[in-house]
Amino acid sequence: MSEIIIFGAVTGSIYAMLAVGFTLIFGVARILNLAHGSFYALGAYGTYALTSIGGLPLWQAALLSVIGVALFGVFVERFLIRPMRKSQLAVLMISLAVALIVEQMLFLVFGSEYRNVPAFIDDKFTIAGVDIAGQRLLTLAVSAISIGALYVFIQTTRLGSAILAISQDPEAAQYMGIPADRVFCLVMALSAALAALAGIMAGPFLSVNPSMHLLPIVKAFAIVVVGGLGSIPGSILAAFMLGYAETVVAYLVSTSWTEIVSVLATLLMLVLRPAGMFGKRAAF
Amino acid sequence: MRHKTFDAAGGVIAFAILALLPVIFSSGYLIGVLTVAAIYGIWAVSWDFMSGLTGRENFGHSLFIGVGAYAAGFLNTSFGFGPWWSLPAAMAVAVLFALLMGFPTLRLKGPYFALAMLSGAVIMQRLMLIFWEYTGGEEGISGIEPLLRSPLHFYWFVLAALAAVTLLLVLLARSKWGLILRAIRGDEATCLAAGINITFYKIASLAISAAFAGLGGALYAHYQLQVSPQLFAVVTSITIITMVYVGGMASIYGAVGGALLLTLMTELLRDFGEWRLMIYSLILIAILFFLPNGFIAPAWRSLRERLSSASPSNRRKTPAAAQSHAIGGSATGRETA
Numbered sequence: 001m002s003e004i005i006i007f008g009a010v011t012g013s014i015y016a017m018l019a020v021g022f023t024l025i026f027g028v029a030r031i032l033n034l035a036h037g038s039f040y041a042l043g044a045y046g047t048y049a050l051t052s053i054g055g056l057p058l059w060q061a062a063l064l065s066v067i068g069v070a071l072f073g074v075f076v077e078r079f080l081i082r083p084m085r086k087s088q089l090a091v092l093m094i095s096l097a098v099a100l101i102v103e104q105m106l107f108l109v110f111g112s113e114y115r116n117v118p119a120f121i122d123d124k125f126t127i128a129g130v131d132i133a134g135q136r137l138l139t140l141a142v143s144a145i146s147i148g149a150l151y152v153f154i155q156t157t158r159l160g161s162a163i164l165a166i167s168q169d170p171e172a173a174q175y176m177g178i179p180a181d182r183v184f185c186l187v188m189a190l191s192a193a194l195a196a197l198a199g200i201m202a203g204p205f206l207s208v209n210p211s212m213h214l215l216p217i218v219k220a221f222a223i224v225v226v227g228g229l230g231s232i233p234g235s236i237l238a239a240f241m242l243g244y245a246e247t248v249v250a251y252l253v254s255t256s257w258t259e260i261v262s263v264l265a266t267l268l269m270l271v272l273r274p275a276g277m278f279g280k281r282a283a284f
Numbered sequence: 285m286r287h288k289t290f291d292a293a294g295g296v297i298a299f300a301i302l303a304l305l306p307v308i309f310s311s312g313y314l315i316g317v318l319t320v321a322a323i324y325g326i327w328a329v330s331w332d333f334m335s336g337l338t339g340r341e342n343f344g345h346s347l348f349i350g351v352g353a354y355a356a357g358f359l360n361t362s363f364g365f366g367p368w369w370s371l372p373a374a375m376a377v378a379v380l381f382a383l384l385m386g387f388p389t390l391r392l393k394g395p396y397f398a399l400a401m402l403s404g405a406v407i408m409q410r411l412m413l414i415f416w417e418y419t420g421g422e423e424g425i426s427g428i429e430p431l432l433r434s435p436l437h438f439y440w441f442v443l444a445a446l447a448a449v450t451l452l453l454v455l456l457a458r459s460k461w462g463l464i465l466r467a468i469r470g471d472e473a474t475c476l477a478a479g480i481n482i483t484f485y486k487i488a489s490l491a492i493s494a495a496f497a498g499l500g501g502a503l504y505a506h507y508q509l510q511v512s513p514q515l516f517a518v519v520t521s522i523t524i525i526t527m528v529y530v531g532g533m534a535s536i537y538g539a540v541g542g543a544l545l546l547t548l549m550t551e552l553l554r555d556f557g558e559w560r561l562m563i564y565s566l567i568l569i570a571i572l573f574f575l576p577n578g579f580i581a582p583a584w585r586s587l588r589e590r591l592s593s594a595s596p597s598n599r600r601k602t603p604a605a606a607q608s609h610a611i612g613g614s615a616t617g618r619e620t621a
Contacts (some may be wrong), residue, residue, distance in 0.1 A: 032395040059560040084571065088394045089341045090572050093529075095342075096522060097565045097572075104562040121324065214518065218403045225396070256414040267388045 002128045004247050010136045012243025013143035014206075017198035018216050019223040019235040020147055021191035028167040028187045029232030031081060032088075034095040036195055036220060037213030038102040042069045042198025044114035045106055045213070048117045058118055066196045073192025074185050082181070100212055106210040118202030140200040146197055147236065150190065154232075163187060167230060215259065222262040226269045230278030238277065239267075290588045291454075294538065299447050302544075306436060315435050319507055321547035322442045326449050326500035328527040333453045334493035336534035337462055337471035338486065339393065344401030345497055346520040347385070347408050352498025353515050354412070356505040357425035360581035367429045370502040378498025382491045398620040402477075402518065409516035424512030431506045442503055446540065449496050454536045456492075465489055466534075491544045519561070526568050532581025543582035 022036050038222035050056045056064070076098055084090035120135030154160035165173035166183050174180050196215075201268075219242065227238030242265060246258040269276060289572075306315045316611035326348060335342045348418040360494040363372075419425070432438040456462060464485050467475050474542045475482050506512050514520075527546050531538025549567070553560045 032399065034399075080569065087576070089398075090397055090576070091344070092341070092398055094569055094572050095523065096518070097568045100519065100522070100565045101562055104559075104565070108558055108562070147506070214406060216407050219405060221399045225400075259407060259410045263403050266403060 001062045004244070004251055006127060006193075007134055007136075007248035008244035009240070010140055010243075011247055013140045014202045015219060015223055015243050016147060016236045016239035017140070017143050017194050017201075018220045019227065019239045020150065020184055020232055021194035022039075022220040023224045023230060023232060025151075025191040026189055026224065027232075028163055029184045031077075031095070032222065033191070034092060035076060035082075035098040035102070035213075036191070037215075037217040038099045039069050039073055039192040039195035040199040040216050041106065041208075041210070041213040042072065042102065042116050043199030044208045045110065045115070045199075047200045047203065048115050048156075049110075051118055058120060058149035061072050062120075062200045065200060066193050068155045069196035070189040070193040073188045075161075077184060082184070087253040091243050098159070099217075103210045103213060106223060110210065112210060115208045117200070117208050119204035119282050131204065133203075135204045140237075142197065143212050146194060150194070151232065158182075158273070218259075222266040223236065224276075225266050226277040227275055231278040234276060234278035287588065287592075288491065290567050290591065291537070293446075294584065294588075295450075298540075302398050303440060306439060312435065314409075315439050317547060317551050318506075319435070319439045319442055321544045322439070322548055323500050323507065324527060325543035326349070326442075326526065326532065327497055327524050327542045329446070329450050329453055329536055329578070330493045330496035330525050332488045332528045332531070332534065332536050332539045333457060335494075336528060336536070337457060337465035337469065338489060339394070340352050340486070341398045341525070342388070342401045342490075343521050343525070344385070344403070344405035345397040345439075345493075345524055346516050347401065347405040348381060348494040348497035348521060349501040349504070350405070350408060350412075350513075350516040351381050352378045352501030352507040353511045354419070354425070354501075357428055357499070357511040358429045358462060360505075361425055367506055370506065371499060373503075374498040374502035375495040376498075378494040378501070379491045382494035383487065386487045386490045390483070390490065400406055402521070405516050405518070405521065405534070409513045412513040419513075421615070422513065426510035428505050428509045430512070431503075432507060438507065442507075445499070445503065449499075450537060452538055453492075453496075455570065457534075461485070462490075492515045520605075522568070523564075526571065527572045528578075528605035529571060530575070530579050532578030535578070535581035538578055538581035538584070541584075542578070545580070600619045 018036070020040075022033065025031050025033050026037075037194040043065050046068055047058070047061045049059055050064055051063035052062065055086060076095070080094050080098060080191055081091055084094050109269075119133070121138055123134045124131055125137060154163055162178045162183055163171070163186070165176065165178055166180055170180050170208070197210075198216075223235055223238045223242055226241065227234030227236070242262060245261050245265065249257050249261050302318065306318060327345065331342065331345050334340070338479070343612060352374035355374045356367075359365045359370050359373050360367055385401065385404050389397055389404075392400060411425075414420055416422070430438065432441060457465075464475070464480055465481075467478075468482050468485065470484055501515065504515075523546065527542035528539045529542070530545055531540065531542030550560070550564070554565055
């Protein structure tokens with residue numbers, strides 16, 4: 001029982017980092033970014049490459065990875081997505097094309113075998129009688145800190161208010177003098193950085209291979225649908241719900257069934273309450 | 285001459301050329317490439333009918349392809365049915381999945397519908413791998429019987445199927461059905477106010493789209509003589525959408541041209557080996573930037589205009605009228621025919 005509580009929390013925290021970034025870029029810029037999983041993958045692979053090939057210490061590699069992925073996200077938004085904004089299909093297609101290109105590049109450079117991303121903390125701890133790797137506990141802590149910091153940033157700073165304004169009404173915000181394009185860049189950078197951080201934290205104990213971007217996208221979408229589009233608290237809550245649901249299924253049934261949970265949750269939510277739990281904007 | 289006459293003539297000529305190509309060049313390789321292109325054509329045309337007309341882009345078309353193919357595989361190997369039973373069975377299974385996925389997801393708008401269908405395809409792929417004892421896992425099912433012993437005859441059969449499906453869907457698209465689907469793309473609320481049962485039309489068009497996708501899947505299974513979870517991959521769905529894009533959204537016949545062009549391009553890129561998929565994605569991005577209305581359908585329309593304005597019946601019109609008739613054809617982003 002206590003295993004489920006703790007491991008469910010770890011899974012939920014990873015999903016929360018992924019989902020918050022996904023719902024942020026959607027809520028603010030109305031972009032359903034199918035390359036979000038690629039940020040997750042690039043974070044993990046970047047850290048792997050910088051430590052094993054570049055020989056950098058882990059902390060530096062992780063920091064550089066996060067910054068690099070954030071810059072990549074800004075590049076994708078500025079040069080690939082923004083010109084396509086007239087057509088939602090085009091935005092989806094181009095973000096998916098980016099995801100495919102990144103997957104192919106990772107495959108060409110690193111091959112398809114699973115890689116070992118080094119962990120920050122190698123020791124194991126025991127909490128409430130449960131053996132847990134230090135890396136998983138660190139993930140929980142990093143997730144809480146980063147999402148908390150993001151929330152404080154958005155609620156208290158002027159830039160955060162600009163982000164909120166754009167998400168409520170882009171035109172009115174622009175009349176107020178808020179540069180929408182620059183806000184989009186910033187939000188994309190934050191979203192990508194969170195996803196990369198999730199990849200770096202989760203890399204040591206989840207699989208790292210070129211196709212690792214696909215399932216996070218499916219799950220992030222499920223979480224965002226359940227939690228309500230554009231709602232950060234909704235995404236966090238739904239992320240933990242999904243994390244716990246998957247952990248329970250993994251313990252009671254088998255690990256192979258966990259992916260079904262997310263698609264079932266999505267379909268159920270769509271049928272019962274399409275706006276999600278806290279959604280201000282429904283999906284229809 | 286009217287549009288329909290031109291279109292019919294163009295279609296007949298195109299399919300005649302396609303049918304005769306392997307006879308002229310007599311190459312087993314060419315037959316193989318053209319067969320695959322024709323099957324992709326069936327998939328692309330079925331996608332365009334639903335998603336091109338209603339504007340609900342379905343990113344999980346590979347789901348219907350895969351279940352059709354696996355139905356064919358199971359029926360033929362595990363249950364021992366003759367290969368010809370696969371075709372109706374695959375269509376039935378695909379329609380079943382369309383109804384299952386359609387009811388909860390069709391109320392969603394654009395990107396959400398796309399992602400929901402994508403999720404469905406991804407999950408199906410995972411399921412095939414999870415239940416590997418029944419489905420053969422990564423390697424899938426092999427040892428499927430071919431439908432016809434001669435590859436050339438099979439190619440002609442697939443080509444005939446493609447022609448039949450295209451004709452049927454073009455006729456449907458130009459009928460009241462197509463008009464309603466386009467109206468749904470425009471504004472659902474107005475359709476409801478006009479008393480149209482949009483739920484029926486949306487689900488029915490998804491079911492039709494799925495049925496032919498499944499048919500293509502079964503044909504593919506009997507061509508490759510095996511099925512694998514790769515059929516459910518996102519790449520398949522994206523490839524098909526790209527083909528329709530190149531062909532011109534909502535034109536239906538353009539999708540056939542798009543399928544041919546892209547299959548040929550894939551073959552030409554075969555020398556690049558592992559770089560192929562990446563070059564493909566880069567080309568996709570280039571198409572999105574430079575050819576937003578596609579290539580085949582706009583080209584055919586301008587050809588048709590030039591041919592029809594050269595014909596005697598049109599010379600009676602004043603130059604101004606003929607000019608505006610030609611311009612009006614490409615003013616809107618999405619064409620009607």
